[in-house]
Amino acid sequence: MSSQALPGTGRRRFVTAGFRVGTYLSLLLIMGPVVWLLAGIIARAVPHFSWSVLTHPTTGESGGLENAIIGTLLLMAGVLVLAGGIGILAGLHLAEYAKPRKSGKESGGILRTASDVLSGFPSIVLGYVGYVALVLGLHWNFSLLAAWIILSVMVIPYIAKSTETALRQVPTAYREGAEALGMPSGYALRKVTLKTAAPGIVTGLLLALAIAGGETAPLIYTAGAFADSPVSVSLTHHPVPYLTFLVYGFYTLPENASHYLAYDAALVLVVLVLVLLVAARLIVNRTQKHSEARRG
Amino acid sequence: MMAQVMRRARSARRITAGFRTVEGALWQGAARVAVLLPLAALLFAVTILAIKARPAIIVNGWGFLTRSKFDLGQSYATTVNHIHGVAVPVGASYGAGALIAGTLESSAIAVIIAVPISIGAAFALTERMPRWVSQPLGFFIELLAGVPSVLFGLWGILTLGPFLATHIYPTIANNMPNVPVLDFFRGAAGHGEGLLTTGLVLALMIVPIITATTRDLFSQVPPLPKEGGEALGMTDWEVARRVTLPWVRSGIIGATVLGLGRAIGETIAVAIVSGSLLASVAPNAYGTFGTLAAAIVTQLDSASTDGTGFAVSTLAELGLILAVISVGVNLAARLVIKRSTRLGAPVGRAT
Numbered sequence: 001m002s003s004q005a006l007p008g009t010g011r012r013r014f015v016t017a018g019f020r021v022g023t024y025l026s027l028l029l030i031m032g033p034v035v036w037l038l039a040g041i042i043a044r045a046v047p048h049f050s051w052s053v054l055t056h057p058t059t060g061e062s063g064g065l066e067n068a069i070i071g072t073l074l075l076m077a078g079v080l081v082l083a084g085g086i087g088i089l090a091g092l093h094l095a096e097y098a099k100p101r102k103s104g105k106e107s108g109g110i111l112r113t114a115s116d117v118l119s120g121f122p123s124i125v126l127g128y129v130g131y132v133a134l135v136l137g138l139h140w141n142f143s144l145l146a147a148w149i150i151l152s153v154m155v156i157p158y159i160a161k162s163t164e165t166a167l168r169q170v171p172t173a174y175r176e177g178a179e180a181l182g183m184p185s186g187y188a189l190r191k192v193t194l195k196t197a198a199p200g201i202v203t204g205l206l207l208a209l210a211i212a213g214g215e216t217a218p219l220i221y222t223a224g225a226f227a228d229s230p231v232s233v234s235l236t237h238h239p240v241p242y243l244t245f246l247v248y249g250f251y252t253l254p255e256n257a258s259h260y261l262a263y264d265a266a267l268v269l270v271v272l273v274l275v276l277l278v279a280a281r282l283i284v285n286r287t288q289k290h291s292e293a294r295r296g
Numbered sequence: 297m298m299a300q301v302m303r304r305a306r307s308a309r310r311i312t313a314g315f316r317t318v319e320g321a322l323w324q325g326a327a328r329v330a331v332l333l334p335l336a337a338l339l340f341a342v343t344i345l346a347i348k349a350r351p352a353i354i355v356n357g358w359g360f361l362t363r364s365k366f367d368l369g370q371s372y373a374t375t376v377n378h379i380h381g382v383a384v385p386v387g388a389s390y391g392a393g394a395l396i397a398g399t400l401e402s403s404a405i406a407v408i409i410a411v412p413i414s415i416g417a418a419f420a421l422t423e424r425m426p427r428w429v430s431q432p433l434g435f436f437i438e439l440l441a442g443v444p445s446v447l448f449g450l451w452g453i454l455t456l457g458p459f460l461a462t463h464i465y466p467t468i469a470n471n472m473p474n475v476p477v478l479d480f481f482r483g484a485a486g487h488g489e490g491l492l493t494t495g496l497v498l499a500l501m502i503v504p505i506i507t508a509t510t511r512d513l514f515s516q517v518p519p520l521p522k523e524g525g526e527a528l529g530m531t532d533w534e535v536a537r538r539v540t541l542p543w544v545r546s547g548i549i550g551a552t553v554l555g556l557g558r559a560i561g562e563t564i565a566v567a568i569v570s571g572s573l574l575a576s577v578a579p580n581a582y583g584t585f586g587t588l589a590a591a592i593v594t595q596l597d598s599a600s601t602d603g604t605g606f607a608v609s610t611l612a613e614l615g616l617i618l619a620v621i622s623v624g625v626n627l628a629a630r631l632v633i634k635r636s637t638r639l640g641a642p643v644g645r646a647t
Contacts, residue, residue, distance in 0.1 A: 012531055019533035023424060026416025027433070030507070033456075033500050034440050040455045041447060089330030097324055098331075113630075114335035120554075120626030121341070122561030124589045125615040129341045131596065132348055132608070153337045160334070177301055186319025191304045207442065214444025217563035217593050244446045248564060251450060266447055273442045281435055 038270065045267035048260040054268075058228040058241065061250065062257035065265055070231045071241040072213055072272075075147055075223065079212040083152035083159055084205055090115065090156065091163025091201075096189070119157035126150050127218030135222060142224030142239035144232075150222045151215060155208040162204025166197040199287040206280040210273050216244040225249060243269050345619065348612035351382040355606070356390055356613065363391020366574035366591075368598070368607050376604055383604040390610045392617060394577045398491075398585040399621070401578070402566065403559035405495025406502055411552050413499075414506035419536060421507075422514040434511065441504035449568030452497040457488025457569065465492070465582055486582035489571045494585075497569050498562060502555035509551035513544035546632050553629035561622045563589040588618040 056064030094112060130150035140146050170193050178188035194201075224239025227246050232238035243265045250262035353360075369388030377384045417437070421430040465485035472481040517540050525535040541548075571584025572594050578585040592611050599607035 012534070016531040016533040019536065020424075023416045023420040026413040027420040029413050030417050030437060030440075030500075030503055031433070034436060036455070037443070037447070037451045037500075040451050044454070086330045086333055089327045090334065092323070093327035093331035097327055111331050111335055114338050115331075116630060117623050117626060118334045118338050120557050120561070120622055121338070122563070122589055122615075122618050122622050124561070124563040124592050125345070125619050126341060128592055128596065128611065128615050129344045132612070133340070133344050153334075153341075156337075157334055160331075174301075177298070178304075181301060183304070184316040184320060186321070186323050187304075187316065189320065189323055192301065210442045214442070214446070216444070216446045217567075217589070220593060221596055244444055244564075247444075247446045247450055248568070251454070262450070266450055269444050269447060273444065274439070277439055277442045 041263070041266045041270055045260075045263040049264055049267065053261070053264050057230065058246070058261070060228060061253050061255060062261055063228070065243065065246065065261065065268060067229070067231045068227065068241045068243045068246050068265060069268060071223075072243045074144065074231065074233075075151060075219075075240060075242060076209050076213050078144065078148035079151045079155060080205065080209060082148055083155045083208060083212075086152070087156045087159025087204075087208070088163045088201060090160040091167065092189075092194075094160060095164040095167035096193070115157040115160055118153070119161070123154055123215060124217040126153055127221050130218065131221035140236040142222065142226070143234075143236040144223070144238070144240050145235040147219055147223035147240055150218050151212045154215070154218060155212055158211065159204050159208050162207070163197070163201050166200025166204070167193065169200065170196045199283050203280045203283050206276045206283075210276040210280075213272055213276070214244060214269060216248050220245065220248075243272075342619070345612050345616050348609055349616045350609075351606065352390070352609040352613040355379045355382050355384055356610065360391055360613065361396065361617075362393045364394035364575045364577070365389050365391040366595075368602055382606065384606045385602060385604055388602070388606060391575070392588065392614055394573070394575050395586050395588045395591050395614065396617065396621075397577050398570070398573075399560055399587040399589070399618070401585070402491060402494045402498060402570065402587060403556055405492065406498035406559040407552060407556050409495065409499040410503050410506055410555060411548075414503050415510055415541075415548065417503075417507050418510035418514055419540075421511050423532075423536075423540075434508075437504050437507050440500070441508070445501065445562060445565040446568070448497050448501055449565035452493055452565065452569040453489060456497065457490075457493045459488075460493060460496075461486055461488035461582070469580075469582065481581045483580040484582065486584070489569055490582045490584045491570070491578040492581040494566055494569045497565055498559045501562060501565065502558050505555045505558060506548075506551045509554075510544070510548055513547040513551075514540060517543045550629045550633035553625055553632065557622045557625040557629065560625060561589055561618065563593050566590045567593050588614050588621075592618070 053064045054069065055066055057067040058064060094115075098109075098111070127150060130146050134140050134146040134149065135142060174192050174196060175188070178192040179185075183192070219240075219242060223242055223245075225245055226239045227241055227249060229239045229241050231241065246265035247262050247269070250258045250265070253259070253262075367387060367389045369385035375386050377386055421434055425433070469482055469485045472478050474482060521539050521543070522535055525539045530538065566587050567590035570586055570590055572590050573584050573586040574591055574595070576585070577583075592614055596608070596611055599611050602608065
């Protein structure tokens with residue numbers, strides 16, 4: 001570049017200053033709404049909040065959140081078992097067993113693509129399929145089992161991905177060491193590889209649980225849309241109450257008591273998600289600290 | 297670690313020989329079955345959709361994609377028309393034109409707003425701040441990704457929408473020049489629900505995806521080219537524009553398209569904030585409208601009252617269109633990302 005092609009120094013200084021201000025402004029434009037959103041939800045709920053909301057079930061269009069909280073936890077527990085088991089095993093296959101292709105292609109091929117496509121599949125379409133195939137087709141009606149299956153299908157790709165990433169970060173030396181000591185392959189996998197990858201896997205599970213607990217669209221036509229139904233442990237024929245529907249269904253109802261219940265449900269959801277994400281972050285931080293200490 | 301591994305190896309020898317030989321095969325077998333399930337679920341979902349949508353596709357024809365109509369017909373019809381062998385209530389007529397347009401418009405607004413802000417924020421987080429500031433801020437943004445979408449909807453309709461409709465939108469609407477494109481922002485400022493509010497809420501929902509990916513990409517750019525640029529007398533902006541951004545360009549495109557996919561498929565927040573219309577597009581940026589996803593969640597209940605099942609079938613067709621759009625967008629994103637990992641560093645090429 002010759003010197004006369006350079007733009008004027010004043011203009012360059014101006015553009016650079018604008019760029020710097022712009023980056024901070026962008027950060028502010030994200031942080032502002034986040035704080036606004038969380039504060040808004042808390043501010044709506046707190047003035048009318050009483051702890052008895054947590055211990056009383058929803059009756060009609062008011063009451064408490066007890067059944068919805070238990071229902072949400074029940075949904076999450078089922079997802080943890082079903083999607084957790086399948087997702088971790090699927091991730092295990094992608095990381096350990098799928099043969100790498102020649103020409104440096106990623107392993108897994110069509111199975112990995114299917115998992116990726118499923119993770120981008122619109123959740124409401126999965127909900128529709130659950131409604132048509134499980135709720136109506138198999139005559140399960142609105143039920144725990146239908147909701148578990150649809151939610152699990154939603155988050156399995158996510159858990160598989162985080163498990164695969166965690167397994168790939170296990171140093172090869174650990175695997176080779178275990179093999180050199182004559183460990184049987186399955187035993188080495190369980191005691192060395194999976195154990196080392198456990199924090200990453202658990203983090204993925206917690207994030208998947210946060211997603212499952214906060215879903216609304218696929219649940220409306222699988223778990224049902226009845227806020228005041230009692231919690232039932234039967235797998236089929238009983239609708240499940242859950243927190244996100246209380247928010248979606250109650251904020252438009254005519255009575256103030258219903259609005260307050262919707263805001264309370266929103267607050268409980270925020271706390272729930274916060275707990276799960278902070279737990280996930282703590283696990284990540286702790287293991288990072290450990291691995292750094294070990295290296296040092 | 298070593299002592300532990302040896303102890304484990306010793307106790308392993310004590311395990312019965314039978315289980316020892318079987319365990320590895322068990323893990324592998326279970327993993328092989330599990331990895332097939334996402335593919336099976338995908339095929340199952342698409343098959344169910346296709347079977348359900350078939351009557352609707354036959355009757356609605358290609359015009360379904362451009363027509364804007366949503367009429368269930370006579371719900372207690374004693375007379376049922378048979379079109380191409382499909383039972384359809386008298387007066388039933390459907391077209392997804394407005395819904396497709398609404399889906400694309402709202403997601404486009406979301407992406408146009410979210411991308412520059414996310415890139416700017418990622419720059420601030422990686423290049424400008426010490427770790428102890430940027431890490432908590434980064435976690436804060438990640439937190440946003442975990443907030444349930446129904447809460448975005450609630451906030452959008454109760455807080456953000458009314459605020460914008462009283463304080464911001466009237467000013468924009470009154471001062472926009474009456475020229476093509478910009479005149480879309482003129483006219484009645486509405487009550488807070490509508491296209492622009494939905495776009496803003498969607499933008500906030502996809503910001504975490506794009507910011508997190510962009511931040512990770514920026515931190516992978518090696519420092520030497522950047523320092524080289526600085527040594528040549530480049531300013532921050534010039535280093536960012538000439539070195540950092542070209543280096544990660546395709547990664548950012550991939551993240552953007554992933555965000556676009558999320559915005560297209562988002563349901564409950566859009567159902568709350570859009571106004572959930574079925575057959576009309578927004579007259580201006582503040583008008584109410586509808587999307588494919590929102591239409592499915594709000595209409596399935598009333599569609600079930602159609603005794604012929606044609607309304608439910610039409611919703612399957614909407615679902616199929618939505619799935620095709622979002623899966624297509626997703627695959628495109630992955631193609632871009634995949635290609636970007638094969639390309640070498642773009643620095644040094646003439647631009």
